[in-house]
Amino acid sequence: MSAAGIAAQFAELALAVLLAPLLTGWVNQCRAWLQNKSAPGILQPYRVLAKLFQKEVILAHNASPLFRSAPYLIFGSLALSAAIVPTLGTDLPLNEAADAIALVGLLALARLFIALAAMDVGTAFGTLGARREMMVGFLAEPALLMVFFTASLISHSTSLSTIVAAIAHRELVIYPSMAFAGVAFVMVSLAENARIPIDNPATHLELTMIHEAMVLEYSGRHLALIEWAASLKLFVHMCIGLALFFPFGIAGGGDWLGLVLALPALAAKLAVGGAALALIEMLSAKMRIFRAPEFLGTAFLLAVLAMLVHVMLEG
DSSP states (O other): OOHHHHHHHHHHHHHHHHHHHHHHHHHHHHHHHHTTOOOSOTTHHHHHHHHHHHSOOOOOTTOOHHHHHHHHHHHHHHHHHHHHSOSSBSOOGGGGTOOHHHHHHHHHHHHHHHHHHHHHSOOHHHHHHHHHHHHHHHHHHHHHHHHHHHHHHHHTSOOHHHHHHHHHSSOOOOOHHHHHHHHHHHHHHHHHTTOTTTOOTTOOOTTTOSHHHHSTTOOHHHHHHHHHHHHHHHHHHHHHHHHHHOOTTOBOTTOHHHHHHHHHHHHHHHHHHHHHHHHHHHHOOOOOGGGHHHHHHHHHHHHHHHHHHIIIIIO
16 A cells, blocks of 8 residues: 555545535525525534534433444444545555445444434434434435445446446446436435434424434534534545545546546535535425425435436446
8 A cells, every 4th residue: 555545544634524514614604695594604514613622511311321322433434434435545544444335334334323322312303313314324325325325336346446447437327327326326325414304404493303302412522523524524435425426636646646646636626515415405395204205216216217227328
């Protein structure tokens, strides 16, 4: 493994952890602009995190060690997820040990911990949110796997770095299957990150909330880690989308100049992606929770259709 690969690995992890709140602030800023409202500022998530880290942690009397350790486990799982997604380069030390299937497993592990922690104290809202979260995950994970499998049919590998190298570092080819997979991935990402139309991150209405219902009992640094992890999850999903569908600009192995040039390319793509997410949320309406299975079922069908299109037209 080259020195450039090791540097890229640490740089990707550091950028993901540090820039994830900035991406959340950018999405909130764009959504406020589109709604002709004044936003608190793009750096507001950092101020919120700093305030929460300074506050005292209040725990319920019947909180178990799982409730105390869940924020750290959730944040660690999502940080490791960010480390295996190629955003700057494809020559990464973790490539041999982790691929798309392992990435889905890490995202599922973070969901499991937050759901267990939500049910640990025994509150009604926590249990309600955990059940909704597991329902969304049960429907979203197969669709996400089908999206990865469509890309793996093109590169003949489930390694994200191999997929990026196969799509980005070859002659320009139009894949109709990736169009269907892209729509399915957007739908899955909206559901996984509790965004409109599945959930509204800007409200605490008990009849509709999913993520907020699970974290009502957390405070202080525990709540800060969970909110930071939520921003990191959005960052990971957006980077997955960029790696699968817009991998251009990602450096190859051992290319120092490419790694340097990949940083502004990543920033530009994240800025466009954040603005597109805000536009989707502004044009969409919050749907009833009972219609979420239909929404995610459609995403799964589109992902399966993408595989069939590849087999019949591109194979």
